[in-house]
Amino acid sequence: MRSPSGEEFPKAMRVRRRREYLASSRVGQRRHAPHFTVVCVPGRGGSRLGITVTRKIGGAVVRNLIKRRVREAFRRDPQHLVADHDLIVIAKQGAAEIPFDAVAHELAEAVAPLARSRRRA
Numbered sequence: 382m383r384s385p386s387g388e389e390f391p392k393a394m395r396v397r398r399r400r401e402y403l404a405s406s407r408v409g410q411r412r413h414a415p416h417f418t419v420v421c422v423p424g425r426g427g428s429r430l431g432i433t434v435t436r437k438i439g440g441a442v443v444r445n446l447i448k449r450r451v452r453e454a455f456r457r458d459p460q461h462l463v464a465d466h467d468l469i470v471i472a473k474q475g476a477a478e479i480p481f482d483a484v485a486h487e488l489a490e491a492v493a494p495l496a497r498s499r500r501r502a
Contacts, residue, residue: 390456396431396467405431405469410495414487416476417451420469421495428464430455434472443477452484463495 396402409420432451434444451470471490479487 382466382496387423390452393427394429394455396429396469401467402469403432404432409458409467409469412491412494414491416473416479416484417487418471419488419491421492422461422467422469424467425463426454426460426465429467431467432472433469434476435495436473438472443473447472447476450481450484451488453481454488457485463492465495468492 396405405420405422409422412419419458430452434447435442438444438447451472454467471478476484
């Protein structure tokens with residue numbers, strides 16, 4: 382099944398390798414939200430997104446629901462995100478119970494301090 386034009390989430394926008402996740406967790410700045418932890422790392426051209434949802438959060442259906450919501454928030458609202466950064470989103474307990482609007486709001490609030498500090502520089 383293909384997405385309508387302009388609604389794709391290409392591989393170039395994803396953090397895909399384990400070593401990239403590990404490096405991000407070592408050097409990135411962490412921002413906490415009630416249902417997510419966001420790790421921000423300066424990237425090299427373009428923003429990318431990585432999502433981690435452990436089995437402690439729920440089964441495959443629940444984990445995939447959370448990942449779809451986070452991906453969609455990233456894809457729909459890039460102006461709230463910091464340009465040229467890799468964002469690793471780690472889901473916390475209860476992330477599946479909140480609606481999509483709350484997911485997008487929490488992610489935007491978590492990244493906002495970094496965006497403000499980047500504008501000042």
